[in-house]
Amino acid sequence: MTLINIRNLGIVLGTPLFSKLNLVVNAGDRIGLIAANGRGKSTLFRCMAGMLEASEGDIAKARGLTIGYVEQNVPAASLDLSFYAAVLDALSTDQQASESWRVDVALESLEVPETLRERPLKQLSGGWQRIAMLARVWVTEPDVLMLDEPTNHLDLGKIAMLEAWLSTLPRDVPVIIASHDRAFLDAVTNRTLFLRPVQSQIYALPYSRARAVLDETDASEERRYQRDMKTAEQLRKQATKLNNIGINSGSDLLVVKTKQLKQRAEKLEEAAKPAYLERSAGAIKLGNRGTHAKVLITLDDATIQTPDGALLFRTGKQFICQGDRIVLLGANGAGKTRLVAMLRRAIDHVDITQAGIKATPSLVLGYGDQALADLRDSDTPMETIIRRFDIGDQRARTLLAGAGMTMELQARPVSQLSGGQKARLGMLVLRLTNPNFYLLDEPTNHLDIDAQEALEGELMAHQASCFLVSHDRSFVRSVGNRFWLIDKARLVEVESPEGFFAAACAKT
Numbered sequence: 001m002t003l004i005n006i007r008n009l010g011i012v013l014g015t016p017l018f019s020k021l022n023l024v025v026n027a028g029d030r031i032g033l034i035a036a037n038g039r040g041k042s043t044l045f046r047c048m049a050g051m052l053e054a055s056e057g058d059i060a061k062a063r064g065l066t067i068g069y070v071e072q073n074v075p076a077a078s079l080d081l082s083f084y085a086a087v088l089d090a091l092s093t094d095q096q097a098s099e100s101w102r103v104d105v106a107l108e109s110l111e112v113p114e115t116l117r118e119r120p121l122k123q124l125s126g127g128w129q130r131i132a133m134l135a136r137v138w139v140t141e142p143d144v145l146m147l148d149e150p151t152n153h154l155d156l157g158k159i160a161m162l163e164a165w166l167s168t169l170p171r172d173v174p175v176i177i178a179s180h181d182r183a184f185l186d187a188v189t190n191r192t193l194f195l196r197p198v199q200s201q202i203y204a205l206p207y208s209r210a211r212a213v214l215d216e217t218d219a220s221e222e223r224r225y226q227r228d229m230k231t232a233e234q235l236r237k238q239a240t241k242l243n244n245i246g247i248n249s250g251s252d253l254l255v256v257k258t259k260q261l262k263q264r265a266e267k268l269e270e271a272a273k274p275a276y277l278e279r280s281a282g283a284i285k286l287g288n289r290g291t292h293a294k295v296l297i298t299l300d301d302a303t304i305q306t307p308d309g310a311l312l313f314r315t316g317k318q319f320i321c322q323g324d325r326i327v328l329l330g331a332n333g334a335g336k337t338r339l340v341a342m343l344r345r346a347i348d349h350v351d352i353t354q355a356g357i358k359a360t361p362s363l364v365l366g367y368g369d370q371a372l373a374d375l376r377d378s379d380t381p382m383e384t385i386i387r388r389f390d391i392g393d394q395r396a397r398t399l400l401a402g403a404g405m406t407m408e409l410q411a412r413p414v415s416q417l418s419g420g421q422k423a424r425l426g427m428l429v430l431r432l433t434n435p436n437f438y439l440l441d442e443p444t445n446h447l448d449i450d451a452q453e454a455l456e457g458e459l460m461a462h463q464a465s466c467f468l469v470s471h472d473r474s475f476v477r478s479v480g481n482r483f484w485l486i487d488k489a490r491l492v493e494v495e496s497p498e499g500f501f502a503a504a505c506a507k508t
Helices: 039-048 083-088 092-099 100-111 126-138 154-165 182-188 207-249 252-271 336-348 381-386 391-400 417-432 451-459 474-480 498-506
Strands: 002-013 014-028 030-034 056-061 067-070 146-148 175-178 192-193 201-203 297-300 303-305 311-314 316-322 326-329 355-360 364-370 438-439 466-471 482-487 490-494
Touching: 014 039, 014 451, 030 039, 030 207, 039 067, 039 154, 039 175, 067 126, 067 482, 083 100, 083 126, 083 182, 100 126, 126 146, 126 154, 154 182, 175 182, 182 207, 182 474, 192 207, 201 207, 207 252, 297 336, 303 336, 311 490, 326 336, 326 474, 336 355, 336 364, 336 438, 336 466, 364 417, 381 391, 381 417, 391 417, 417 451, 451 474, 490 498
Parallel strands: 030 175, 030 192, 067 146, 146 175, 326 466, 326 482, 364 438, 438 466
Antiparallel strands: 002 014, 002 056, 192 201, 297 316, 297 355, 303 311, 482 490
């Protein structure tokens, strides 16, 4: 049954985002919406929700259809409300009086602890705020559910819970998900739409399989384009040769033949279309200055504690060596962030003894955290680079432009940048630091899929030594070559992350 029919839809906001988009949304669809940051995913959602008029085309909906749109940001008016009140507020006044039980059902289905339900949203983590926004929409019982970056700020346990929750929804309720989480998309979708400025592509496959087909289609189109251009070039060479012979011999037939060859070449060139090339949102490049040290950090039974002194775990005797890409695995609250903070202090203050942690003096740290806390909100991107690095204004502008920062963005305060733009600025800071050891806490937050793959490629290409925490399963699988697990107050090395992933999902 068709619920939404999008025909020749186009959006122009300063520049064209997409055009001639055709999409049919049927009951039971689980559609993954894929595009780079700033390429129209949220805009398409707003059009479908009736919040924005399209530049061209139309959207036909089944009579009486209701769409539930879970946006990325929490409305300011909801932040002072408790978790429960924020969800209840989504119902009409009459429903609040007679059907408040629906809130309890929604919160139970999303595994919201009783202890959180009366706390103001502004006091909760970004992950629980995301769950609250989902509950606000789901409690209204929409016919279609649209989720914009639903896994942002969620830990692996909550991502697994969300996957399980989506699998329990009524099968006739279609779900459209804009996400950069590749493993999540593979787990919950059965169709994939690659949103492009022209000729958007849709496949009846989850993300990874759809991406493989798309890549082959693009490669085939590029081969066809190169073949057509080569043929056109050969025709022009033949035309030039015949033209010279025709002039020398005075043959009118050869002159006519020359014209025909040129016309064939022109038609081929006009019809030939190069393969789709994603407009870069900005390059991600890293460096690695190298070090002669083999052992970079030694952990000698370091004790990781809570701020009030309670034991979280002991590290035992561990070594971080050159070329290691160690992923730290563990449940929320196990102490991952505290170990990262201790490693950072040990590297930044190598002259101060840290109990149980010793870093080699030659380490130059490249640190990036999920909150991008090292970026001052009041600084502009230009000021961020000039303040930290001894480079001229022109060089700074060139580097920022390469990271996707227009002249206008370079002059904006960091606080006004999107999450993706801040993440790329943070990656540029890492590059200019030119470290020989990376300490990364959720580095893929806010990065689109192309940027995630670029980061993976840079870490691998430079054989970078790094220690990282990530809930992005695809990133962990691609980058990690050693895996440490916090298990029962001990730090142990495991062969792969799959056991941890499976256990986290099983808990749901």
